[in-house]
Amino acid sequence: MTSKYWKAPKNSAELIDAVSWAAGGNLSIESSANSRTVLALTTAKGEEALLLHLINYDAAKTPLLTGIDVRLRLPEGRAVDRVEVLSPDRAGSQPIPHKPLNPTGTERRVQFTVPRLEVYNLVVVHLN
Numbered sequence: 590m591t592s593k594y595w596k597a598p599k600n601s602a603e604l605i606d607a608v609s610w611a612a613g614g615n616l617s618i619e620s621s622a623n624s625r626t627v628l629a630l631t632t633a634k635g636e637e638a639l640l641l642h643l644i645n646y647d648a649a650k651t652p653l654l655t656g657i658d659v660r661l662r663l664p665e666g667r668a669v670d671r672v673e674v675l676s677p678d679r680a681g682s683q684p685i686p687h688k689p690l691n692p693t694g695t696e697r698r699v700q701f702t703v704p705r706l707e708v709y710n711l712v713v714v715h716l717n
Contacts, residue, residue, distance in 0.1 A: 597624050615696065621658040625651070626706065628659075633713075636664060641712040648708045657703040661714060662696065669699045670717040678707040685712070 598604065601624070609616060618630050618641070625647035631640045639661060645654055663669065672685040683704070690698040703710060 615662065617662045619660040621656075622706075623647070623651075623654070626654065626657070630661065632664075636667075636716070638716055639663075639714040641714065643703060643706050643710040643712065645706050645708050652707060654706040655704065657706060658700070659703060659712070660690065660698050660700045662698050664716070665695075667716045668692070668697065670715040672699070672701050672712065672714050674703060674710050674712050676707070676710045678709065682713075687714075 618628060620626075620628055622628060622643070625645065627642075627644045627646060629642040629644075631642070632638075633640055641659065641661070643657070645651065669687055669689060672687045673682045674685055675682045685701045685703065687699050687701040690700055699714065701712075703712060
């Protein structure tokens with residue numbers, strides 16, 4: 590999955606700052622992933638879990654990314670039971686340690702680190 594035409598705009602940092610400003614600094618997801626990694630956050634049916642899809646679009650040049658830090662905003666009144674990662678790049682699921690941020694406040698978040706990403710990962714954040 591490569592393209593010689595896929596480049597970030599020269600003002601990409603300004604665009605990111607503008608989106609953050611428009612959201613009041615309250616983005617649903619923040620990550621240390623590089624610009625060639627796409628993250629998409631969805632909610633499972635019944636809102637029992639958050640599903641975070643990670644895709645490495647630069648896998649041909651960078652076949653392994655490690656230590657991707659993630660912070661997610663949780664739905665109101667929900668807490669995290671457990672976090673796990675699944676990938677077609679390896680068998681089974683792997684539990685991921687997580688840390689609640691602002692656990693008693695109104696804007697609850699969870700922080701965790703995705704240990705490795707080859708091409709595709711699905712991180713499941715189980716809620717209670």
